[in-house]
Amino acid sequence: MQAIAAQVKEAAKKLLEDKKVDLVVGFAEGSLPLRGTPLFARTPEEADQLTWNRGCENNLANFLRKREGKVAVVAKGCDVRSIVALTKENQIDRDNLYIIGVPCDGMIDRKKIGKLLGGKEVLAVEDQGDTIVLKGNGFSETAKVADLLHNSCIDCRYGNPVVYDALIGELMPEKAEEDFAEIKEFEAKTTAERRAFLAEEFSKCIRCYACRNACPMCYCTECFVDCSQPEWIGKSAADVQDNILFQAVRVFHGAGRCADCGACERACPMGINLRLLTRKLVKDVKVLFNAEAGVSMDDKAALATFTADDPEPFLVKE
Amino acid sequence: MIVSKKDIPNLLDKMIAEYDVLAPVKKDNFTVFKPIASGADAVLGEGNTKLPAKELFFPQSEKLFSYSVTEEGAKLDAPMDDKKKVLFGVRPCDARSLKLLDNVFDNDKFQDPYYLTRRANTVMVGIGCNMPSSTCFCTSVNSGPFDTSGLDILLVDTGDAYVVELVTDKGKALADQAGLAAASDADKTAAAAAKEAAVVTCQVNTDGLKAKLDVNFYDPIWEKIHEKCLGCGACTYLCPTCHCFDIVDDAVDCAGCRVRNWDSCAFPLFTLHGSGHNPRTSNKERYRNRIMHKFKYFVDNFNEIGCVGCGRCIKNCPVNMDIRVVLENIRGSEARLDS
Numbered sequence: 001m002q003a004i005a006a007q008v009k010e011a012a013k014k015l016l017e018d019k020k021v022d023l024v025v026g027f028a029e030g031s032l033p034l035r036g037t038p039l040f041a042r043t044p045e046e047a048d049q050l051t052w053n054r055g056c057e058n059n060l061a062n063f064l065r066k067r068e069g070k071v072a073v074v075a076k077g078c079d080v081r082s083i084v085a086l087t088k089e090n091q092i093d094r095d096n097l098y099i100i101g102v103p104c105d106g107m108i109d110r111k112k113i114g115k116l117l118g119g120k121e122v123l124a125v126e127d128q129g130d131t132i133v134l135k136g137n138g139f140s141e142t143a144k145v146a147d148l149l150h151n152s153c154i155d156c157r158y159g160n161p162v163v164y165d166a167l168i169g170e171l172m173p174e175k176a177e178e179d180f181a182e183i184k185e186f187e188a189k190t191t192a193e194r195r196a197f198l199a200e201e202f203s204k205c206i207r208c209y210a211c212r213n214a215c216p217m218c219y220c221t222e223c224f225v226d227c228s229q230p231e232w233i234g235k236s237a238a239d240v241q242d243n244i245l246f247q248a249v250r251v252f253h254g255a256g257r258c259a260d261c262g263a264c265e266r267a268c269p270m271g272i273n274l275r276l277l278t279r280k281l282v283k284d285v286k287v288l289f290n291a292e293a294g295v296s297m298d299d300k301a302a303l304a305t306f307t308a309d310d311p312e313p314f315l316v317k318e
Numbered sequence: 319m320i321v322s323k324k325d326i327p328n329l330l331d332k333m334i335a336e337y338d339v340l341a342p343v344k345k346d347n348f349t350v351f352k353p354i355a356s357g358a359d360a361v362l363g364e365g366n367t368k369l370p371a372k373e374l375f376f377p378q379s380e381k382l383f384s385y386s387v388t389e390e391g392a393k394l395d396a397p398m399d400d401k402k403k404v405l406f407g408v409r410p411c412d413a414r415s416l417k418l419l420d421n422v423f424d425n426d427k428f429q430d431p432y433y434l435t436r437r438a439n440t441v442m443v444g445i446g447c448n449m450p451s452s453t454c455f456c457t458s459v460n461s462g463p464f465d466t467s468g469l470d471i472l473l474v475d476t477g478d479a480y481v482v483e484l485v486t487d488k489g490k491a492l493a494d495q496a497g498l499a500a501a502s503d504a505d506k507t508a509a510a511a512a513k514e515a516a517v518v519t520c521q522v523n524t525d526g527l528k529a530k531l532d533v534n535f536y537d538p539i540w541e542k543i544h545e546k547c548l549g550c551g552a553c554t555y556l557c558p559t560c561h562c563f564d565i566v567d568d569a570v571d572c573a574g575c576r577v578r579n580w581d582s583c584a585f586p587l588f589t590l591h592g593s594g595h596n597p598r599t600s601n602k603e604r605y606r607n608r609i610m611h612k613f614k615y616f617v618d619n620f621n622e623i624g625c626v627g628c629g630r631c632i633k634n635c636p637v638n639m640d641i642r643v644v645l646e647n648i649r650g651s652e653a654r655l656d657s
Contacts, residue, residue, distance in 0.1 A: 030638040032453070037638035038546040058637055062548070114347055119364060121451055137449070204345070206369070206378065208582070210550035214636050226587050235566055236379030236579045267636035269552045270368070271346050 001127055004102060005052040007168045008074055011100050012047040015072050021098055025063050026074035027056040033125045034108055038063060050074065054127060054145065057107040059263040061216035065091040073097065076104035078152075078261035080161035081294030082216040085257050088301055091219060101164030103172045106145070106153030108132070111271060113148060117141065152262025152275060162295055180283045186276060198244055204270040205243040207236075211274055212250055214267035217257045224249060247277060255281040256302035259294045288313070319482035319493055320501040321473075326480075329496055330357030333404050336495075337441070340374055341406040342367050351405070362407045363475065365451055366628055370558030371412040372419060374405060375436045378555070382432065382565070384575035398431065403440040404492065411456050411626040413444050413468030415558030421620040422561055432578075441492045444469040445480070450518045453629030455642065458522040461626055464513050474509040481509035522642050524613070524623065527649055531614040535606075539651040543644055544605035546637045551582035553631035553639070554608065559616075559624045562588070583607045609644065 012024040027036035028049040036056035040063075041047040052074070060073050061082035075083060080101060086092045113122060113134060126133040132148070134141045153159075159172045186194065209225070212218045224232045225246055233249075234242040251258075260282045265274040285291055288311050291302035321329060333339050334357065341360035342349040348368040349361050383396035416437065423430040423437075447454070447463035456462055466472045470489030473480035481501050484490045501509075534540075554560040564581040568574050581588055583604050590596045598604050616624030625641075632640050 031632070031640040031643055032638065035638045037640075040542075040545050063546070111347060119347070121365075123452055206551075206555050208551035208555045209585070210548065210552045210636050213548035213550040222586075226585065228587065228590075231566075234568065235564070236568075236577055238377075238379035267548070267550065267552075269556060269634040269636075271348070 001053055004169045005050070008052050008100065008102065009047060009050045011166055011168060012041060012050050012072065012074070013044040015098060016041065016044045016047055020070065021072040022069040023067070024050070024072045024074070024100075025060050026050045026100075027052065027058075027060075029053070030055060033122050034110060034113070052102060054106075054108040054132070055110075057150070057263075057266055059214070059216050059259075059261045061086055061092075062214065062263070064097065065216075065219055067092075067096070070096050070098065072100055074100045074102060075161060075164070076102055076107075077156065077158040077161050078104075078259055079216075080163055081158055081259035082261060083294070084163060084297055085259060085294035085301065086216060087297070088304075089257075094297075099161065099164045099166075101161030101167045103161065103167070103169050104153075104159045105172050106149035106156070106159070108145065108148045109150040109153075109266075113143075116143060116148070150262055150266065152260060152265070155260070155279075158259075158295060163297060180279070182276065183280050183283050186280065199240050201272055201276075202243040202247060203240050204272050205240075205247075206270060207243065207246070208269065210267040210269060211247075211264035211272075214263040215250075215254070216261075216263070217254050217259075218250065247274070251277045251281055254278060256285045256289070256291065256304070257293050258282055319484070319498040320479050320505050321482060321496075321498050322479045324478075326360070326362065327357035330354065330360055330406065332496065333357075333406075333492075336402065338401045338403045339406055340403060351408075360407060362445060366409055366412070366630060368630075369556060370415060370628070370630065371405065371408050372415060372558050372561070374403075375416060375433050375440070376419065376423070376561060376563075378580045380432060380578045382576045382578055384573075386573035388572070398435055400435050400439055403436070404443060405440055406443045408442060408444045408469075409447060409628070410444050410463060410465040410467075410469065410472070411454070411461060411628040412558050413442050414456075414461050414465055415468070415626045415628075416442075417468045418559050418616075418620070418622055418624060418626070419561055421622065441471070441488050442469045443471045443473065443489070443492070445473045445475060446513065446516070448475050448512050448516050450516060450520075451629055451633075452520060453632040454518055454627060455520045455522045455629065456627035457518045458520075458524060459623050459625050459627045463516045463518060474512055476505060476508040476512055479505070481505050483509075520629075520642070522627070522645055523649065524645070525649075527613055527645060528617050530648060530651075531610060534648065534651070535610075537648075537651060539648065540602050540606045543647060544602045547584075547601055547605050547639050548637055549584050549586075549601045549604065550636065551584050552634050552636065553641075554582040554584055555580060556630040556634050558626055558628055558630070559612065560608075583611070609641075609648070613645070 015021045024041045024047055026039050028039035029051050030037040034055040036053055038058055039049055059079050059082055061079050087094045121136050122134045124135040130145055131142050132145050155178050157175045233245055258278050262275055268274055285302050289302040330339055338353050340351050341354050343352045343359050344361050349364050350367050350369050351374055354360055386393045423433040450463050466485045470486045472483040484493055562581040563578050565578050567576050589598050612624040
C-alpha cells in the first residue's frame with residue numbers, strides 16, 4: 001500500500017508539474033484511523049498529501065461531473081465504472097480526464113471492525129498486507145483484511161479499472177461470477193415478509209440523503225425529494241412509507257447505471273442495508289439484459305437502448 | 319448517595335411505574351434513546367448514542383396541530399406532550415446541548431411550548447464519561463466529561479457502582495423517591511479518582527476563531543473548505559445543537575396538520591425563497607453557514623459557542639470532513655475584511 005501511495009503521489013505531482021492537468025482528485029490521509037479523505041490538489045505541493053490505503057472508500061467519480069479544465073483522478077475499479085457510466089451520460093468529458101487507475105482488492109468496512117471489537121475504539125492501525133493490527137486503549141488485535149472488507153468489495157469483480165491512462169500497482173486476478181445469494185434469499189421471501197423487512201430497515205432512515213449525495217449517479221439538478229411544488233413526497237422522516245418511496249425511486253433511477261460500488265451504504269450513518277435494493281436492480285439488469293453498468297466504453301447503458309427482442313417479463317401478458 | 323450497577327434495572331423499573339423512562343437501548347451496532355418498558359433494556363456505559371438527545375425534546379417531525387373543516391365548523395386539535403419523563407444515562411455533552419438549545423426555544427422573543435413543556439417535565443440523569451473518545455473535544459468548548467450544567471443528577475461510574483451527585487432540586491426529589499444508600503468516603507474518593515483519570519486528549523483551539531469569523535465571510539478559504547462536502551445532512555441531523563427547522567402543512571382537502579421538521583443548512587431547499595431566489599446558492603454558502611452559525615452567530619446571539627464537542631459529525635461524515643480540521647484551517651487562514 002505504501003509503495004502504491006508513493007507512486008500515486010509521484011504520478012500526480014508529475015502531471016501537475018508538467019501542467020498536463022489543473023487538478024488531481026485523490027485521497028489524503030484522513031483524521032481517523034483507516035479513513036482516507038478526498039483531496040483536491042492543484043499544485044505539486046498539495047499533491048504531496050496524496051496517499052493510498054484501505055480507507056480510500058469514497059467513489060471519487062462523484063467529484064468529476066461537469067468539471068472545467070483538465071482533471072486527473074486516482075480511481076479504483078468501482079470509481080472507473082462510474083466514470084464510464086457518467087461519460088456515456090455526458091457528465092464527464094473523457095478527453096479532459098486523466099485516469100490514474102489503481103487496481104483494488106477491497107476497502108475496509110469500519111462497521112465490521114466495530115463488530116469485531118465490540119465497539120472498542122481503534123486509535124491506530126498497522127497494515128501488514130493480508131492482516132491488519134488494530135490498536136486501542138489496552139488492546140492490540142490482529143485481523144484478516146479479507147474478513148473486514150465491505151460486502152460490495154467482496155462481491156466486486158471489477159477491482160481492475162476497465163479504462164485508465166496510467167496504471168499503478170499490479171492487476172488483480174479475475175474473480176468468479178457473483179452468485180447474488182443474498183438477493184435470491186430476499187426474492188424468495190413472500191411479499192408480506194419483504195414489506196415487513198423494508199419497513200423495519202427504513203424505520204431507521206433519518207432522511208439525511210447521504211446515500212443520494214454519495215452516489216456519483218445521483219446528479220439531478222433538482223431531486224424529486226427536494227421539489228416542493230408539487231410535493232412528490234412527504235418531507236418528514238416519521239413516515240416509513242415515504243422513506244421507502246424515496247429509496248424506491250432512487251434505486252430505480254439507478255437501474256442499469258449503478259456500478260454497485262456501495263457508496264450509498266457506506267455513507268449511511270444509520271447502517272441501513274441499502275445495497276440490498278441497489279443490488280437487486282443490478283441483478284435484474286444482468287439477468288434481463290445481460291448488461292452491467294460502466295464495464296465498457298462501447299456498449300450503451302441497458303435502459304438507454306432498445307431492441308425488438310428485449311425481454312419483457314414485467315409486462316402483464318394476456 | 320450511591321447505587322450499585324446491579325440494582326439499576328430495579329431502580330429503573332420503579333421509575334417506569336411513575337415516569338416515561340428514556341434510556342439508551344441497543345439498535346444494531348449502536349445505541350439510541352428509546353422509552354423503555356423494562357429497566358433491563360437500558361444499555362448504559364457505552365459511548366454516545368447515535369442520535370443526540372435533542373430529538374426527545376425537539377423531534378425530527380412534530381405535529382404542532384391538526385385541523386379539519388366540516389359542516390359543523392372548524393376543529394383544531396393541538397396535542398401537547400406533557401408526560402413526566404426521566405432521561406436516564408444521557409452524556410454530559412448531550413445534556414449541555416439542551417442548555418444551549420434553551421436559548422433558542424426560550425428567549426425574549428419566543429417561547430416554544432412544545433419544547434419547553436418537555437423540558438420542564440423531564441428529569442435529566444447523566445452518566446459522566448470515564449473514557450472520552452478520541453473524537454470528543456468537550457473541554458475545548460466550555461464543557462467536560464463530568465459537566466453538570468445540563469443535568470439534574472450526575473452518576474459517576476466507579477466500577478461496580480455509580481456515585482450519585484445531586485445537581486438540582488428536581489434531581490434531589492427523584493433521588494429521594496428512589497431511597498438510595500449514602501455514599502461512603504471511600505466511594506466519594508473513588509468517584510473523584512474516576513473524574514481525575516478521565517482525560518479528554520483531543521483539544522481544539524478556538525482562540526481568535528470568533529474574531530476571524532467576524533471578518534472572513536468573503537475569505538477565499540471557504541472555496542476550498544467545502545470542496546469535498548457532499549451536501550448531505552448527516553452532520554446536522556446527528557448534531558445535538560443543530561436546530562434549524564421547516565414548517566409544512568400536510569393536508570388533503572379540508573383536513574390536515576401542521577408539522578415541524580428538522581431542516582439542514584446543507585440542503586438546497588434550505589432558505590429557498592418563494593420567489594425562487596436562494597441566498598445560499600451552493601454548497602460553499604451552505605457549509606459556511608454551518609460553521610458561522612455555531613461559532614459566530616450563536617456567540618453573537620447568546621454568548622455561547624453552539625457546539626458541545628460530542629464528535630458525532632466527525633465519526634459519521636461520509637467523507638471525513640472533520641470539523642476540528644476545518645476550524646484549524648480557518649484559524650490559520652489570512653482573514654479577509656468583509657467588503
